Amino acid sequence: MPPVPVTASGRPWCALCGSGTVGRVRSVELPYGVVVRLCAPHATPAFLTRDHGRVAAAALERAWISVGCLDHRRRRSLETYVRRLSQPREPQQRRRPGSYAWPDVRQQVAQMRDRGERFESVMEWVRHVCTDERTSPPSSRTVRRWWRDTAWSAPYAP
Numbered sequence: 001m002p003p004v005p006v007t008a009s010g011r012p013w014c015a016l017c018g019s020g021t022v023g024r025v026r027s028v029e030l031p032y033g034v035v036v037r038l039c040a041p042h043a044t045p046a047f048l049t050r051d052h053g054r055v056a057a058a059a060l061e062r063a064w065i066s067v068g069c070l071d072h073r074r075r076r077s078l079e080t081y082v083r084r085l086s087q088p089r090e091p092q093q094r095r096r097p098g099s100y101a102w103p104d105v106r107q108q109v110a111q112m113r114d115r116g117e118r119f120e121s122v123m124e125w126v127r128h129v130c131t132d133e134r135t136s137p138p139s140s141r142t143v144r145r146w147w148r149d150t151a152w153s154a155p156y157a158p
């Protein structure tokens, strides 16, 4: 029987790379509190927002089917993720300051900064993911303030 490939390190796997994971993985939060661990290439805004999130959603769906955990909540999370990236934002009902409305986004901005991503690409990602109809998206100025605030990276430091 040929050897079965298994990573020897005991480090967490990227949900999409599995045993072929290279490098560190990080947590990425999806709607409905669903969290996935992804490697650096799979956690980039470029991948996560490709084709309005459909590429990432389809890949995660296949991965979850493979391990038998595609439940109702995860399916709804992927559908909502793609819908948020696909639809233009609706008129604002109630405005809240960006840093209070988007704590998870703020944390991810800090993580991206710590990984050395460019501010412009992170800002583009923020505009894609902050499409909740109840709140206003954080302004470029707010995101830049998060970018400078290194306190937020501490709990996520590798």
Ligand SMILES: [Zn+2]
Pocket (backbone or CB within 6 Å): 014, 015, 016, 017, 018, 021, 038, 039, 040, 041, 042
């Ligand atoms: Zn990966």
